Amino acid sequence: MSSKYNQWYHPYTPAKKFSKKVAYFSMEFGIDQALNIYSGGLGFLAGSHMRSAFELKQNQIGIGMLWKYGYYDQNRNEDQTMKADFTEKHFDFLEDSGLEVEIKLHDNPSVKVRAMVLKPEIFGTVPIYLLTTDVQGNDHLSRTITNHLYDSNEVTRVSQSIVLGLAGAKIVEALGGADVYHLNEGHGLPAFYYLRDQGVKKSQMVFTTHTPEKAGNEEREARFLNRCGFFGRNLSNDELSKEAVNGGMINYTVSALRMAKKSNAVSKLHAKVSQDMWKDFKGVSKIIPITNAQNQKFWQDDKIKKAAKTKNAKAFTKRKTELKSDLFSEVYMQTGKQFDPTILTIIWARRFAGYKRADLLLFDIERFERLISNEKYPVQIIWAGKPYPFDYGAIDSFNYLVNYSKPRKNITVLTGYEIELSKKLKEGSNIWLNTPRITREASGTSGMTAAMNGSVNVSTNDGWIPEFVKDGKNCFVFPEVDHNLPSWDQDRLDSESLYDILENKVLPTYYDSPKKWQEIVFNGIDDVLPEFGSKRMATQYYKELY
Incomplete structure (x- = not known):
């Protein structure tokens, strides 16, 4: 030796x-x-x-x-x-x-x-x-x-x-x-x-x-x-x-x-x-x-990097579709659901901790059901992440999402959230959803590696986001709520903002203004690097x- x-x-x-x-x-x-x-x-x-x-x-x-x-x-x-x-x-x-x-x-x-x-x-x-x-x-x-x-x-x-x-x-x-x-x-x-x-x-x-x-x-x-x-x-x-x-x-x-x-x-x-x-x-x-x-070299897909450098929207879309298909074969293998690469895909994936609010999307069930059954602007949603193995509250919230998504064809929960799956999710998402209560997330780096791969952050203005944000130009950010309010009130206000952003900004832009969408995507890649590279x-x- x-x-x-x-x-x-x-x-x-x-x-x-x-x-x-x-x-x-x-x-x-x-x-x-x-x-x-x-x-x-x-x-x-x-x-x-x-x-x-x-x-x-x-x-x-x-x-x-x-x-x-x-x-x-x-x-x-x-x-x-x-x-x-x-x-x-x-x-x-x-x-x-x-x-x-x-x-x-x-x-x-x-x-x-x-x-x-x-x-x-x-x-x-x-x-x-x-x-x-x-x-x-x-x-x-x-x-x-x-x-x-x-x-x-x-x-x-x-x-x-x-x-x-x-x-x-x-x-x-x-x-x-x-x-x-x-x-x-x-x-x-x-x-x-x-x-x-x-x-x-x-x-x-x-x-x-x-x-x-x-x-x-x-x-x-x-x-x-x-x-x-x-x-x-x-x-x-x-x-x-x-x-x-x-x-x-x-x-x-x-x-x-x-x-x-x-x-x-x-x-x-x-x-x-x-x-x-x-x-x-x-x-x-x-x-x-x-x-x-x-680390850019490890996390950013090479073809995405190349397409972003030359602002080649065609090459970007081709590669993004391939990466979405890779991710969706994982979805199919784990849950038997067939996701469609042409549909806007929202991903929430990180540690399952209470303040990160994995279930914020489901705060108003009626509004959530409208969102996932909208035929004009279809969506697909994936959750993934690991709770601490003895945090039974977080595990319960994970299982609630599993049971809720089971009968619905366009929402699902994946297990095995480690580096390999994390990479696939970042490369295969259109929207990276980040929902911590304000001041509770020290930094939160998953949105950085998602942005490197042309996924658009939709986030509360917490952690690293205030240093990156150009709202509507490189990401979409919730209006700030007072973090001294009771949790229930914060969650109610933030969930309303989230539905508004998705219904009125994200979905219409993605489906009706693909050029504008592509611009936001490229801006996100430009603005995340080299500033948020390690x-x-x-x-x-x-x-x-x-």
Whole structure:
């Protein structure tokens, strides 16, 4: 076995402006369908970042986790409702780096953590070290820590953070250390505590906060975390009380914001929301906006790219029809429904979380029924996305859509929402529907990759959209509602806007003014790139954060 992965290694000489050694910690990486160890947007974002870092010859590596069962495999019960399966994964393209470290976890003084490496030549990324505790010599319980991404058992979940942060930092040490340690979200927080004890300076630590959702900003009891080994050593009560907030709790985001020299939010709007969220905590670092982005080379169809460059409407339509047919064979295979490539196709596909409102279209059932039975302006609608496997409310909403769409020939729900299906949906859609309650979506990158493929965003003005929007020219945006209103009122107003936009703007333009429609499509492609391509983002991280 080659030993080059025992030290800091790249297959190129790093570009001069990207020469700082950066270790990027993330709980999930969505690199390719073949490496299904991610849950959603956070992983897709990290994957695009690692691809662009490689394309720009940056001196960066990724530190992540090798999930034995991935997140979960989304299948169906016999009545077509959702079923979560947990299947062991095998990736023979990963190589044993030969690096192994030991950490103390709970009462176990010696849990072994081994690093497998994803080499750059496999998928065109910087080297990514994936950590596993499924190592000979570990007891059974320790071996199961890296079984499931976002395990529902709280003690296991804490152990996962300790493995990513503490063992990850020790792996970076074994590689010769880094100039900058970047935490992508708070999951790897123990890295900062450990590094601080090792004399790593504050100026070397940076942090990205991704979510304005309370559930996304983990908070646990300080003494409980101390017993788990979260801080890399046993902290005294005095030390704990210095770290704690909200009556003895450790808030991962607050701690990371305090220990980092600088932090970033993932859109301009999210930076404002974040600054407001954390302003009452003493000692938090400055939060700047670095808007999320996605990798053009991976996500954009080549023929669509070519047609957009030359503004060749004929070539675009031909290719779009082919891509729709590809997607519709998936629809046919999964649900037995025959969709028509000439019909306007609306897609809602992302993580099934309450605030994203998958079922907003069905808020007014009578109006929805009119929309889907309009013969003058026919539509087809597809939903897809993964709820958290133990979020029974989100699963119920998924199943409601499955049952509702079953008898109707032009609406359907697909399972297996991972990179491959995501790509097909973005390439095969005419409308990419994005319906989060305003201020709740930090960035939301799926609309970027949809726009790259000539799908028109119909969206609330949240996340990255305010930086992109030219309403009616490159996308269609809902009038803003007051986000302080009760959820029911927000949903009612937003659903009315959604029906109005579809009935009065989208459908008439698509069917009656194809030239105008094509213009909107091309504008969307022009405006999304290069601004929302991840080369811009990866460059901005070096310039403004590192």
